[in-house]
Amino acid sequence: MVPSPTGAGRPRTRGTVLNHIRSARTVSRIELAATSGLTPATITGVVRELMDHGLVVEVGRGASTGGKPPTLLQVNPDARYAVGILFERNTCVIVVVDLTGQQVARTSFPSTALMPPQQALSLVAARVDALLGTAAVDRDRVLGVGLATYGPQDRQAGVLLTHQPTDEWFGYPVGPFLSGLLGLPVLLDNDAVAAAIGEHWLGAVAERAFGCVYMASGIGGGVVVDGEVYRGSSSNGVAIGHITIDIDGDPCDCGNHGCLGNYADPSALVKQAMEASGLGQRLGLDPDDPDVMTGFRRIATAAGAGDPTARRLIERSARYIGTAATTMTNLFDLDVIVLAGPSLAVARTIYHSVIEAEVRRRTFARRAHPVRVVMSVSGSDAAAIGGAVLVLQSELAFLDLDRPAVTGSVPATARSQPT
Amino acid sequence: MVPSPTGAGRPRTRGTVLNHIRSARTVSRIELAATSGLTPATITGVVRELMDHGLVVEVGRGASTGGKPPTLLQVNPDARYAVGILFERNTCVIVVVDLTGQQVARTSFPSTALMPPQQALSLVAARVDALLGTAAVDRDRVLGVGLATYGPQDRQAGVLLTHQPTDEWFGYPVGPFLSGLLGLPVLLDNDAVAAAIGEHWLGAVAERAFGCVYMASGIGGGVVVDGEVYRGSSSNGVAIGHITIDIDGDPCDCGNHGCLGNYADPSALVKQAMEASGLGQRLGLDPDDPDVMTGFRRIATAAGAGDPTARRLIERSARYIGTAATTMTNLFDLDVIVLAGPSLAVARTIYHSVIEAEVRRRTFARRAHPVRVVMSVSGSDAAAIGGAVLVLQSELAFLDLDRPAVTGSVPATARSQPT
Structure with missing residues (x-):
């Protein structure tokens, strides 16, 4: 009825x-x-x-x-909980937050990149179960799970529309499958969108319009205006990693040319380090290692320690991201850019200062209002915490006290485990 | 009260x-x-x-x-009317539309570019008065005037925040001044935003999210999602003429580097034609003529007539705009791109086919939904018609039948004529 x-x-x-x-x-x-x-x-x-x-x-x-x-x-913070998962090529972070969005438990584990979807998601589900057990959180107080990962996605169906990391993931119903394993509602969303809404919920940004620049192994974005996520046609927008920054640049896997990610993301920096006068060898980088994050962290650490070649690479990456962030402020007319995700956190001083300088100097609407650039309050875990916040926000939009917390909003299709 | x-x-x-x-x-x-x-x-x-x-x-x-x-x-179409004005460096178009948004009268006149604001706006007001007279539209049925022009703007105050075309315009209260002259409410807005909302109101786009790529003497954009204009912090967004398409490109007046406009707008094409093996001389172009539209039209006409050099220039401009339109779809996740404004209309076949090919092939979310590229139903007059539609839409949001049409929504500050 x-x-x-x-x-x-x-x-x-x-x-x-x-x-x-x-x-x-x-x-x-x-x-x-x-x-x-x-x-x-x-x-x-x-x-x-x-x-x-x-x-x-x-x-x-x-x-x-x-x-x-x-x-x-x-x-009452303990009245309800939500689980947030950042699911990445090279890492997975799981958090449990209370009803105020504060983290009460956290775990992380490396790379599920080369596993088939069923195996990877079964591992994730087992870790969620274990974390809830360790944290002694009553399962019937858990509202659901926010799964933050890359796109494009069919968010409504909980399905990935990307061949990353392998072809098996394209079209795979990650949301319904994980929901079936856990017996909890699962909301699929973009990692950068999750980071942005987490920042809003935790009260980190007071201004009207802000965007999140998010870098893990790839680069993405999310925009929040008046407390609402900008969704566009299908919630696959703010793809700032695929802004063309070089009109004559090389083709990208996405179909576009000269995309930001190919010049400024961790994979690109590992490649650049291998080509840069002995830096790759000096840092012991392996260009064939699928875990690019390890290599990227070594470059960032060397840059922070004063290695001029490493520093030049990170600064150039920051300048390119600053250019894309300026395009983002010029298109979305933002008051604030929040920098989030593990890769920006690992070299935060350089990224923050360079991106801030670019955005302040170059934004079109700076005569109408100032534009700030700040680091995320949630650092590396922004997308995982934001994933959990998406669940809280969704449940609080329509608070039904007459049903138990666990069963309410799982669609029928999401409860049956795909075979 | x-x-x-x-x-x-x-x-x-x-x-x-x-x-x-x-x-x-x-x-x-x-x-x-x-x-x-x-x-x-x-x-x-x-x-x-x-x-x-x-x-x-x-x-x-x-x-x-x-x-x-x-x-x-x-x-009843004749029950109310609205006036729309496209106010450009090199041209001014004034339309009167009826309550259904259909054009009932139109006039245009060239360049007010080098006049001081008071003189230019007095000329505009005189032309509005004359047009209403010729069209025999009762003044007390006119809801107001939509003034569509470039930005950045303080839309609420009706003030321009740009030094274009001359320093006198920066900070000038164009909205209140014109309102005082006409005794009608004046809404100031961005030309590309006006074009976009006009397209929506006239029923030209059925999809959920669309963007307008607008080119007159400059290049701008507007985005409409679920019937609402995307406004961001201060309604100065979607500035696609200032997307960086070349990371190492030259500085732009706006403060950014490598901006689209400097490679692809009418001024840029006139410059390129002067440098291109005799084309400028052949077409009789004058690089010092402030009316770049005349020169641009000659290049576009030559391209249409088969001049290979002119065609190469227009095609390159179209490819660059296609790259920026792809960035726009990648950031706003759009279903449709509408091409509007006098400069795209003048070489519509080339611009449409090249931009459509770029956007279709390169858009990130094309696996989630198709992206169409269409020409505006209002052609060169899109921003003027859209300006009038903005007035209709604003009045229809809150239809007060107890006050006369003319006086209601002019703010007190907008009724006194600045001295």
């Missing part, structure tokens, strides 16, 4: 109220009515429901504004 | 209903209730109000579905 508009309104209002309490940290009922635009009577009723279900708790009294000091409310 | 939520709801509902009638062309009350989600009683009441004010008329009966054949409704 389709719920009536009145029936649907209540879960939406609950979600709104809970989200206001969460973002305020502590807040009185009167302040809640003012910030949410809801009537005091509605606030009183909804807060009672949220307290009855253990989602909100009273935490003392605030300052008096004349009469009786108002009781302050807070989200 | 702030209107109560109930009071504000009625004008919004009226606007919604009128917009549904407009986009359906003819529609019954029953169909209106179905498409708008409003109750039949609300539809009956609102339609009566709209008819009482002459905005909607009955136009006969539709097919019976069993009972009495339903009465069909239509927008």
